[in-house]
Amino acid sequence: MSSNPPPPPADSSDGSTGNIFSRYYAQLSHQQNMLQDYIRTTTYQNAMFENTTDFEGSAVLDVGTGSGVLAFFAVQSGARKAYGVEMSDIAIQARKLVKANGMEDKITILKGKIEEVELPEKVDIIVSEPLGFLLVHERMLESYIAGRDRWLKPGGKMFPSNSTIFTAPFTDQALYDETVARGEFWDNDSFMGIDFSCLQEQSNVENFGQPVVGYFHPDILLCEDRASKFVDFHTVTKEEYNEGSAVDAQGQGHVKGNATQVAE
């Protein structure tokens, strides 16, 4: 997951949203943001370098290859062949990188959606960076799973292999007040002669339903316990990862939200 602002979700059910997502990733500046997130990028490279026995002589699929960086890492780790699948026009730039680095016999960039492209062979390993905020934002996990179901050999490996979402209730008076204040616009019975007040309740529903991406001090958590959701990328189905987890608040205070964290 990049520490930069998130892209819009890839909503494959709506072509227009999917196009915004695709245009976002087609820009080198957004690929640069991800590449320059050195913790992210070196973590992926180290994970592959520390598991070269898995990669030696293997065929690898990189789902959502972007600049092609993970496909390069796979070859650096001993892969015989890496297929980088990319839906956006950044695929054109990735091909330039492959050629300029003399890797055309080792890396093939396929432009298209992983749900639709055809590979010449099944693969031993799938690599990808599908982790959005709260794991599922961006909806790329669905594509990671689609790649697995379509192209991974039985017993093949996934990098990353699993993830855990932790969630706990928190209280934050300032954030709460700020959110209430946004809805107060509708508490107006005379906006240019129109009574808006009947829409305030719906406005609050919308505002409190918005995710807030940011950092919270652990002191604002209302209980010691965390609900957790473990997701095994080798086996999870699309339906399963949409399921939630329950948590009971045991601390004192009004619940103002759920703080969540993703660990791999």
Ligand SMILES: C[S@@+](CC[C@H](N)C(=O)[O-])C[C@H]1O[C@@H](n2cnc3c(N)ncnc32)[C@H](O)[C@@H]1O
């Ligand atoms: C988070 S970026 C990661 C890019 C690169 N793998 C990296 O680690 O720097 C995800 C990439 O996947 C692509 N992508 C998202 N959904 C896809 C799909 N269904 N099929 C192919 N590519 C997809 C996006 O266009 C984007 O370039």
